[in-house]
Amino acid sequence: MAAPNGLARIETHGKKQHENGVCHDDSAAPVRAQTIDELHSLQRKRSAPTTPIKDGAASPFAAALSEEERHRQQMQSISASLASLTRETGPKVVKGDPARKGEAAANGAPPTPQKHHQHHHPAAPTIAVSDSSLKFTHVLYNLSPAELYEQAIKYEKGSFITSTGALATLSGAKTGRSPRDKRVVKDEAAAQELWWGNILCSRRGSPNIEIDEHTFLTNRERAVDYLNSLDKVFVNDQFLNWDPENRIKVRIISARAYHSLFMHNMCIRPTDEELESFGTPDFTIYNAGQFPCNRYTHYMTSSTSVDINLARREMVILGTQYAGEMKKGLFGVMHYLMPKRGILSLHSGCNMGKDGDVALFFGLSGTGKTTLSTDHNRLLIGDDEHCWSDNGVSNIEGGCYAKCIDLSQEKEPDIWNAIKFGTVLENVVFDEHTREVDYTDKSVTENTRAAYPIEYIPNAKIPCVGPHPKNVILLACDAFGVLPPVSKLNLAQTMYHFISGYTALVAGTEDGIKEPQATFSACFGAAFIMLHPTKYAAMLADKMQKYGATGWLVNTGWSGGRYGVGKRIRLPYTRKIIDAIHSGELLTANYKKTEVFGLEIPTEIDGVPSEILDPINTWTDKAAYKETLLRLAGLFKKNFEVFASYKIGDDSSLTDEILAAGPNF
Ligand SMILES: Nc1ncnc2c1ncn2[C@@H]1O[C@H](COP(=O)(O)OP(=O)(O)OP(=O)(O)O)[C@@H](O)[C@H]1O
Numbered sequence: 149m150a151a152p153n154g155l156a157r158i159e160t161h162g163k164k165q166h167e168n169g170v171c172h173d174d175s176a177a178p179v180r181a182q183t184i185d186e187l188h189s190l191q192r193k194r195s196a197p198t199t200p201i202k203d204g205a206a207s208p209f210a211a212a213l214s215e216e217e218r219h220r221q222q223m224q225s226i227s228a229s230l231a232s233l234t235r236e237t238g239p240k241v242v243k244g245d246p247a248r249k250g251e252a253a254a255n256g257a258p259p260t261p262q263k264h265h266q267h268h269h270p271a272a273p274t275i276a277v278s279d280s281s282l283k284f285t286h287v288l289y290n291l292s293p294a295e296l297y298e299q300a301i302k303y304e305k306g307s308f309i310t311s312t313g314a315l316a317t318l319s320g321a322k323t324g325r326s327p328r329d330k331r332v333v334k335d336e337a338a339a340q341e342l343w344w345g346n347i348l349c350s351r352r353g354s355p356n357i358e359i360d361e362h363t364f365l366t367n368r369e370r371a372v373d374y375l376n377s378l379d380k381v382f383v384n385d386q387f388l389n390w391d392p393e394n395r396i397k398v399r400i401i402s403a404r405a406y407h408s409l410f411m412h413n414m415c416i417r418p419t420d421e422e423l424e425s426f427g428t429p430d431f432t433i434y435n436a437g438q439f440p441c442n443r444y445t446h447y448m449t450s451s452t453s454v455d456i457n458l459a460r461r462e463m464v465i466l467g468t469q470y471a472g473e474m475k476k477g478l479f480g481v482m483h484y485l486m487p488k489r490g491i492l493s494l495h496s497g498c499n500m501g502k503d504g505d506v507a508l509f510f511g512l513s514g515t516g517k518t519t520l521s522t523d524h525n526r527l528l529i530g531d532d533e534h535c536w537s538d539n540g541v542s543n544i545e546g547g548c549y550a551k552c553i554d555l556s557q558e559k560e561p562d563i564w565n566a567i568k569f570g571t572v573l574e575n576v577v578f579d580e581h582t583r584e585v586d587y588t589d590k591s592v593t594e595n596t597r598a599a600y601p602i603e604y605i606p607n608a609k610i611p612c613v614g615p616h617p618k619n620v621i622l623l624a625c626d627a628f629g630v631l632p633p634v635s636k637l638n639l640a641q642t643m644y645h646f647i648s649g650y651t652a653l654v655a656g657t658e659d660g661i662k663e664p665q666a667t668f669s670a671c672f673g674a675a676f677i678m679l680h681p682t683k684y685a686a687m688l689a690d691k692m693q694k695y696g697a698t699g700w701l702v703n704t705g706w707s708g709g710r711y712g713v714g715k716r717i718r719l720p721y722t723r724k725i726i727d728a729i730h731s732g733e734l735l736t737a738n739y740k741k742t743e744v745f746g747l748e749i750p751t752e753i754d755g756v757p758s759e760i761l762d763p764i765n766t767w768t769d770k771a772a773y774k775e776t777l778l779r780l781a782g783l784f785k786k787n788f789e790v791f792a793s794y795k796i797g798d799d800s801s802l803t804d805e806i807l808a809a810g811p812n813f
Pocket residue numbers: 511512513514515516517518519520531532549550551552553554555560704705716717718719720722
């Protein structure tokens with residue numbers, strides 16, 4: 149028999165036939181849906197994971213508020229964050245994905261817009277209305293990694309799932325931070341408190357380039373208008389600092405799922421209960437990175453501006469999508485807030501042995517903080533940003549940010565295994581079919597990165613806090629190849645090298661051999677500190693003395709000659725050196741003193757060839773060694789000149805010792 153369209157009706161063999169003549173091709177239980185839409189609605193169980201409903205919840209606040217009221221307050225708070233400073237009302241914010249129309253109510257969100265201020269004409273305003281205040285801005289609030297993956301893949305070009313489940317993303321034209329575009333509002337208080345000077349004028353200047361309040365507000369308005377012009381924005385409400393007494397609430401408003409997932413991983417993720425009583429954030433980031441700043445705006449020197457206003461507790465990002473700006477911008481804020489409370493903020497990694505011995509790893513970018521603090525035999529407290537208070541150490545962040553260039557499973561297994569579902573992989577290159585990442589590929593940038601939650605490291609110490617440090621390890625990647633693989637430092641030497649903040653990398657790898665480039669960055673993080681370096685140095689000296697910590701200088705850079713002649717010290721050797729520091733073996737070793745830098749170097753370390761411990765042994769051209777050593781010493785001396793006129797703490801004898809602790813020649 150022919151169907152009306154002329155095709156033969158499909159007969160299935162051996163299957164029963166209904167009286168009505170309808171043919172069935174299976175005998176399984178029917179789904180409980182009448183339509184495809186109904187079927188799809190069955191798939192997703194309703195939940196409000198970020199605005200939980202709980203009767204008699206722990207928080208005294210929460211108990212008093214209905215779910216609806218809590219939700220209303222949350223949307224009002226976000227509307228206030230996004231409000232223009234010059235127009236009357238906040239944007240009409242509504243929770244949920246605009247692509248899923250009509251589902252906002254189902255998610256427990258009233259689809260009514262939230263007004264920032266209740267004004268005198270509540271019915272139909274006839275003045276001060278802009279087109280932007282007539283449209284909705286959808287808020288995607290604290291989405292889960294799975295939801296953010298879907299958003300990224302659907303809407304952001306360059307988002308892919310790699311073979312191990314990570315989200316590969318592109319950060320756009322900027323693949324690193326833009327320190328020359330980092331500005332801070334110089335109001336009266338900031339003028340007094342902060343370290344000023346222009347990095348453009350002096351290589352040893354401060355990172356804080358000034359702008360005025362008005363310029364900040366201009367850029368803020370530009371960012372807010374941009375964000376409100378979008379159909380949807382991502383909002384993350386999270387914490388910084390694992391020390392419960394000194395925790396900071398941060399809100400990040402961004403336009404990209406990539407940025408939201410990055411911060412989800414890097415900041416501390418609130419529990420449902422903590423989010424219920426989150427309230428008003430202590431600090432807010434407006435990330436409008438896809439949108440440039442206006443070059444006609446005063447102070448702007450490029451299309452990029454990353455602006456911090458400490459009084460308003462806000463940061464605005466224009467003209468760069470590099471996610472590290474958010475991470476390091478917040479770090480700057482902590483470098484301001486924490487010292488005010490007598491807490492030292494540190495650009496360091498941190499881990500702890502089974503017996504509770506804590507080590508800090510200082511160092512500039514690429515020197516090994518993440519690589520060496522991620523140690524399978526020890527508990528990871530954090531890889532990059534910490535606080536040292538009277539109670540001990542605490543991680544500022546909830547995730548790690550590892551360099552991926554040349555990453556290998558064999559040498560860095562824990563980092564390798566952390567690159568899985570949920571991890572953001574920036575600017576890596578992968579096979580278009582298998583989606584296997586080629587970690588050696590620098591086509592996009594050499595600064596390829598993975599951002600993952602700290603609990604992806606199997607031996608993470610949660611909560612990320614620990615007792616006072618026993619060892620303070622200063623890392624330098626010396627591409628000149630003259631610093632010893634390890635030296636034991638006295639307190640004055642530790643302070644000298646901390647204030648110097650030396651490393652030397654190679655300028656570019658593309659066009660063959662280049663000169664090593666010495667970098668001095670005070671406190672191993674001049675780009676992030678807010679106060680004068682000697683303030684942090686005095687605090688470090690005080691804490692190291694008080695708690696009896698030992699300082700070490702570890703060269704993770706070149707051995708056997710400078711860059712181009714020698715090679716980078718093998719990671720397994722550096723790990724053995726670090727093991728010997730942790731175990732206490734190096735405290736009791738035999739030492740000899742080097743010339744020029746006056747460093748105490750051990751003569752033997754278990755598992756490390758003794759001849760490499762004194763770099764002169766590894767150079768075939770001894771005259772070249774001496775010449776290079778003196779050149780580096782000269783650079784140290786020149787760099788330290790600006791600090792010679794400062795006193796470090798109250799102890800003037802320590803200041804004199806520090807000045808004498810540098811190279812002598
Ligand atoms: N001997 C060594 N010691 C430490 N790292 C080494 C060594 N040899 C090579 N490396 C490589 O150097 C890089 C160190 O980068 P790492 O991510 O640890 O930097 P970082 O100090 O955490 O910088 P950032 O602050 O930018 O995150 C890694 O890619 C690591 O594999």
